[in-house]
Amino acid sequence: MNIDFSLLITEISLAILGLTVFTLGLILPAKSSQKGLGTFSLCGLLVILALTIASWGNQGETLGGMYLADYFTSFFKILSLTALILVILGSKNYVNSQIENHLEYYSTLIFATLGMIIMFSAGDFITLYLGLELMTISFIVLTSFRRTNGKSLEAGMKYLLLAGLSSAVLLYGLSLVYGAAGTVFIKEIAGNIAQGYFNPLLIVGLAMLIAGFGFKISAAPFHMWAPDVYEGAPTPVTAFLAVGSKAASFAVLIRVFLGAFLEMQEQWTMLIAFLAALSMLIGNLTAFAQTNIKRMLAFSSIAQAGYILVGLVAANEAGIKGVMFYSFIYVFATIGAFTVVSEVYNKTGSDDIADYAGLSQRAPLAAVVLLISMLSMAGIPPLAGFTGKYYLFITVVQDYLWLVYLGLILSMVSVYYYLRVVLVMFRDEPADPAPLKLGSTASLTLWLTLAATLFLGIYPWPLAKLANTVAIAFLAGL
Amino acid sequence: MSVWLGILFFILAGFAFSAIGLGLSFLIHPRSKNRFKLETYECGLPTIGPTWVQFKTQYFTYALIFVIFDVEVLYLYPWAVSFTQLGFSGLVKMFIFIFILVLGLWYAWKEGALEWR
Numbered sequence A: 001m002n003i004d005f006s007l008l009i010t011e012i013s014l015a016i017l018g019l020t021v022f023t024l025g026l027i028l029p030a031k032s033s034q035k036g037l038g039t040f041s042l043c044g045l046l047v048i049l050a051l052t053i054a055s056w057g058n059q060g061e062t063l064g065g066m067y068l069a070d071y072f073t074s075f076f077k078i079l080s081l082t083a084l085i086l087v088i089l090g091s092k093n094y095v096n097s098q099i100e101n102h103l104e105y106y107s108t109l110i111f112a113t114l115g116m117i118i119m120f121s122a123g124d125f126i127t128l129y130l131g132l133e134l135m136t137i138s139f140i141v142l143t144s145f146r147r148t149n150g151k152s153l154e155a156g157m158k159y160l161l162l163a164g165l166s167s168a169v170l171l172y173g174l175s176l177v178y179g180a181a182g183t184v185f186i187k188e189i190a191g192n193i194a195q196g197y198f199n200p201l202l203i204v205g206l207a208m209l210i211a212g213f214g215f216k217i218s219a220a221p222f223h224m225w226a227p228d229v230y231e232g233a234p235t236p237v238t239a240f241l242a243v244g245s246k247a248a249s250f251a252v253l254i255r256v257f258l259g260a261f262l263e264m265q266e267q268w269t270m271l272i273a274f275l276a277a278l279s280m281l282i283g284n285l286t287a288f289a290q291t292n293i294k295r296m297l298a299f300s301s302i303a304q305a306g307y308i309l310v311g312l313v314a315a316n317e318a319g320i321k322g323v324m325f326y327s328f329i330y331v332f333a334t335i336g337a338f339t340v341v342s343e344v345y346n347k348t349g350s351d352d353i354a355d356y357a358g359l360s361q362r363a364p365l366a367a368v369v370l371l372i373s374m375l376s377m378a379g380i381p382p383l384a385g386f387t388g389k390y391y392l393f394i395t396v397v398q399d400y401l402w403l404v405y406l407g408l409i410l411s412m413v414s415v416y417y418y419l420r421v422v423l424v425m426f427r428d429e430p431a432d433p434a435p436l437k438l439g440s441t442a443s444l445t446l447w448l449t450l451a452a453t454l455f456l457g458i459y460p461w462p463l464a465k466l467a468n469t470v471a472i473a474f475l476a477g478l
Numbered sequence B: 001m002s003v004w005l006g007i008l009f010f011i012l013a014g015f016a017f018s019a020i021g022l023g024l025s026f027l028i029h030p031r032s033k034n035r036f037k038l039e040t041y042e043c044g045l046p047t048i049g050p051t052w053v054q055f056k057t058q059y060f061t062y063a064l065i066f067v068i069f070d071v072e073v074l075y076l077y078p079w080a081v082s083f084t085q086l087g088f089s090g091l092v093k094m095f096i097f098i099f100i101l102v103l104g105l106w107y108a109w110k111e112g113a114l115e116w117r
Helices: A005-027 A032-054 A071-090 A092-098 A102-121 A125-143 A150-181 A186-194 A200-216 A225-232 A235-259 A262-287 A293-314 A317-348 A364-378 A384-396 A401-426 A440-458 A461-476 B002-028 B058-081 B083-110
Strands: A060-062 A067-069
Touching (some): A005 A102, A032 A071, A032 A092, A067 A102, A071 A235, A071 A440, A092 A235, A092 A440, A102 A125, A102 A235, A125 A150, A125 A235, A150 A186, A186 A262, A225 A293, A235 A293, A235 A317, A262 A293, A293 A317, A317 A364, A317 A461, A364 A384, A384 A401, B058 B083
Antiparallel strands (some): A060 A067
């Protein structure tokens, strides 16, 4: 078997970077000298991001069709690497003060990203599952990273159990699909279904796949793990979990459902529409009652999963474009918000919304970034979130008008709980008026996410056009 | 047919082998009778002290480290069998594989998993 290594540049270099960070961490004697590992991984990741962007045109399949490389995978590779870079950049302060084991932290983050990339580049179910497990196991470790903290351990335990459960459901679904369609290769499944290869077991398998991936994207009713895990996990990990794991799972959903089951569209779009509606409802309405900002962002991320699922309901190129666009802007909004949360926690030791009182006086940049990120998530023009929601909901206006109405109403509702935080930050007087000094790298992250959210809201065409090209190429390549 | 005959002889030889061993020891072993001989052997002894003891979690770490080598051997065997066909690239790949496993062992060692506390 010939292996085309040029298609695997990102994966191989990520694996080498992860192992190098690991080895360096073993060689470096003192724990204090491991602080450089973050900078090292950051430099490595920037090089890998450049390599990935440079190999944009590389297309094809390798390892006998088990591994795919096309515009679609390149787009999501760039997305996950960007997310990882922003998370590492923004979390430097937090990691230095809250986490002792830098070696494990950075290498596990890199391996989680590698898992994501393998997951959505997979051409068959086995490779997909391998990537998924690499990602999930890395996240289990990362979630329970602050091992002296009870909440972090609880989060790790919950994530372990529910990730195991969802993997089991997913694996059962995959094996049912394999049994019914006769192959594990996504492309061949599509071919077999097109030839009238239909089996009721396929529907059962499909439902199980939706359940399994529903856990990963934390769509209701498979969302119950998200608030506790998001709350307990170290905040940078929460950000990466919310962004990376979700985006990668959406990429896989598109790959599997549009790649293999496009012919059976009428069997699953209604189910996905139902999940989207339920996620929006539960996420937005439960977020009202939260007093902890991480829990609130967790429920908001459940709602976001609902919005993104709308693009999958459409199951056409506009829908794919919407999912890709929204996933990308969601990276900036979420990482911006969580970086503020981790910086505030680092200084005040609290995640309560009440403790954000007067943040606009103590750290104006953090307050503004949180404001802009939240308004973007709520979908207020001219921020990026508005454009993203527009691209998503425009696709289902004809067939699922009720979903559009629901999405619009709930977006308006969500403004309330986002603005509640903003009100606390800008109106209330701080309990401790001393200025809250942000770390330099965290400030850089905040500026970057702020700029991206504003820029993509006002001038979305470059990214939209790119997403459109990729979506067309993806559907043409099926 | 001859194949099955061979298996039959093999079974018979096996029976004979164990029968000879047992028979010989029955004939020549010294006979001494005491009550300890009637007690259970190895498993199922009456316990001494409380049975709800805690085991060290380090056994678990040891088991994990054992898995490193277990998996290594699992892949080394088929690799060794088809070594000549795999050629030089096979050697390189196996070294990469072993390197990653050794990293795991190195990490466990550095974290003190090999020291009994």
